[in-house]
Amino acid sequence: MALRLGDVAPNFKAQTTEGEIDFHEFLGNSWGVLFSHPADYTPVCTTELGRTALLKEEFAKRNVKVLAVSVDPLDKHLGWRNDINETQNCSVDFPIIADEHREVAELYDMIHPNANATQTVRSLFVIGPDKTIKLMITYPASTGRNFFEVLRVIDSLQLTSKHSVSTPADWKQGEDVIVGTSISTEDAIKRFPKGVKVVKPYLRYTPVPDEK
Numbered sequence: 001m002a003l004r005l006g007d008v009a010p011n012f013k014a015q016t017t018e019g020e021i022d023f024h025e026f027l028g029n030s031w032g033v034l035f036s037h038p039a040d041y042t043p044v045c046t047t048e049l050g051r052t053a054l055l056k057e058e059f060a061k062r063n064v065k066v067l068a069v070s071v072d073p074l075d076k077h078l079g080w081r082n083d084i085n086e087t088q089n090c091s092v093d094f095p096i097i098a099d100e101h102r103e104v105a106e107l108y109d110m111i112h113p114n115a116n117a118t119q120t121v122r123s124l125f126v127i128g129p130d131k132t133i134k135l136m137i138t139y140p141a142s143t144g145r146n147f148f149e150v151l152r153v154i155d156s157l158q159l160t161s162k163h164s165v166s167t168p169a170d171w172k173q174g175e176d177v178i179v180g181t182s183i184s185t186e187d188a189i190k191r192f193p194k195g196v197k198v199v200k201p202y203l204r205y206t207p208v209p210d211e212k
């Protein structure tokens with residue numbers, strides 16, 4: 001059955017470039033990003049894994065562990081990882097899952113037969129510390145993902161999991177957020193001491209609340 005937002009991210013055991021892992025144990029209390037790429041030794045995938053490695057500190061700051069997956073064997077991943085490090089000037093140290101038997105790909109519906117019968121598309125799942133799926137995005141093989149957008153959504157997810165707010169279109173860390181519609185303006189003024197700007201009764205902004 002297709003996975004949906006809010007579902008528990010299915011657990012699995014897999015061989016990876018960092019050794020064998022149990023997915024849920026690997027995540028522990030962290031957030032997770034699990035992303036598939038069509039194949040090793042391909043140009044767009046090379047830049048995507050390189051970008052992810054270069055953003056290591058950004059993922060770490062947000063308490064996010066990342067894992068890549070494709071239906072290639074471990075020895076191929078290991079050779080390709082050297083190329084990624086060389087060409088993207090990085091050091092890939094997150095696990096790349098060797099899913100040659102397509103177990104993870106099938107569990108997460110990452111093969112879209114009408115796009116490509118044998119390779120995974122560019123699926124990406126963000127998983128919360130409660131192991132539920134918070135974000136799913138799917139890109140075609142020809143389009144590399146924007147990992148700054150992935151970080152931006154994680155910022156929104158982490159903020160909105162702590163406060164009764166949502167984030168407007170194109171929101172970035174530090175910009176005003178939207179007061180939850182279930183809160184009256186009177187309550188909002190008490191709950192958000194940095195101020196509430198009422199544009200319409202249903203559209204109210206407040207600066208990013210302080211950490212709880």
Ligand code: BEZ
Nearest residue numbers: 038042043044045141142
């Ligand atoms: C790539 O990563 O460059 C790629 C992979 C599969 C199909 C097209 C491009």
